[in-house]
Amino acid sequence: MKLLHTADWHIGRTLNGYSLLNEQKHAFEQILTIARDEQVDGIVIAGDIYDRAVPNPEAVTALTDMLKKMNLENHFPIYAISGNHDSATRLSSGREWMEYTNFHLNTFLEETFTPIELDTVQIFMLPFFDPLDARVYYHHQGLDDEKVKNIVTINDAMNLIIKDIIKKFDPNKRHILITHFSVTPNKDKEIDLTSETTSKVGGLATLTTEQFKDFDYVMMGHIHTRFASPNKNIRYSGSPVKFNIKEARVKGQSKGVDIVNIDDEITRDFKPITPKTDLIVLEENWDTLCDQNFYTKQPVKEAWFAITVKDFDRSEHVQLNTRSELEQIYGTVVELNYESNSTSLSQQDFTTDITDLSPEKTVSEFFQTIMQEQPSHQQKQLIETIFNEVERDNK
Ligand SMILES: [Mn+2]
Incomplete structure (x- = not known):
């Protein structure tokens, strides 16, 4: 089975006041072409679909158009989650009926624990959340008040969540996770994030690869360059478009998507996207x-x-x-x-x-x-x- 992995579209973003929408539409057309050429079984969008919680009308129209082309016209299943830039509530509108055309969208933590069951693969979709969301969720789950209070960092929350996801593992299938956070190779190291979230707000930078070791493959969003991927199975696809001058300054920083082949072995193939305007x-x-x-x-x-x-x-x-x-x-x-x-x-x-x-x-x-x-x-x-x-x- 083959999945196309992309993330951080940030539809509606501007660069010093210049709209990137035409750039984003151009990148989208290439993503669609790659999906067709590779005959993928689904398209993963790992969060930050919009650039802001309340996107402008042009951004909404553009995204609706893109998703319609992918899902309704070309019949690609979509596996999407919200990122820190999206509004979970706004984005999730229409979620129930979108399922009918195999458009799977998770924007709330509680949705994570119901995986998408495919023949040989379980896909877990964990949208961006903060420690407070996790406290609310676990409180409703009936977890002891004392334990709920102990959920302080994103790290604390993630440990509980992953333990609960693992309870849903079907041992006969591969386990894929889609999520939207900063993950570093080990606890002591921090990477220079090309994402705009460079601070450690809510312990963002504290997740480590160790926490995700039970998954066969993790498809992530949040950091805009694929070179920040912490290891060979925990991957950032990067954004399809260069968003800032800092990125343009690094030579050879081509943008693109990953084609992930999930068979007995899991292999990955990078497919570049060329900018419309350099x-x-x-x-x-x-x-x-x-x-x-x-x-x-x-x-x-x-x-x-x-x-x-x-x-x-x-x-x-x-x-x-x-x-x-x-x-x-x-x-x-x-x-x-x-x-x-x-x-x-x-x-x-x-x-x-x-x-x-x-x-x-x-x-x-x-x-x-x-x-x-x-x-x-x-x-x-x-x-x-x-x-x-x-x-x-x-x-
Ligand atoms: Mn982002």
Whole structure:
């Protein structure tokens, strides 16, 4: 039996205000093609389907369209769970009738203990939860108050949950788990998460491979790069799209999905997804960036660019709108940073408490910090006009 493993679609996500929806649709079409070519028996989406709990209408329409194509038109069974970005309640709407077309969706902890029974495989789907959810669940299960109180970290909760899942194991079948957490190779090590959840909130980073050793294979979401997979059977598929500049900076970080073959042996095959629009990171000085010999070698007007202007001396470019200049050459500039060669920002005095300043004064201080000069009379007037309009609109 063959499953396609993907995760962290984050439909509706933006990159510095630029919508990634077209990128996500492009990736989705490739996932569908891979599923067809490989004739998979099902598609696993391991959480963070939407980017936010209340997705915007475009995101909802786009996702509905994708799932319809996969499930209703192409008849692929879907095994999906919610991640920390999804709203469990909103996402689960329609769950009962979706089962009729083999669209299995778990968003609540209690749903985990009823596996999907296939001929040779049991699929357990454990959505993202926090320790409080586990306390509520175990309280309702009649666990001693004392023991319920002892569920403090996600680690505590996971130990109980896995013990209960194992009680449902059919010894004649393979046991697959789909879940959405950070799992590290061992207790002492922590990995640099390319996921946005880098903190240890709720003991997120404390799960270890040891806890999942009874499963034949674990398909995970949460960390956006497959290179964070802790071992050969506990895997992150990574997100299908690059979401930030940090990821674009790492060369060779191709995105894709896993095809997992579950037979006597379990094997995995990575299938790459190519971006529609590439994200190129440039770190050069101003003259190089504007040098025709340099920029004609770049995919200008096709890719998106994140540019850091090195050794930048603002005083030499007073008359220049550097952003529009770069946009004219490169097209879409999703991020623009300056590395100053003189007074760096960190050397400046940041002790002013901006809550003491008027809005106009705050903008001028900011202007001064970035541009190393006072705004002109005309610019000051413009700032004032804008604030007047904002104030009027708020009344
Ligand atoms: Mn995610």
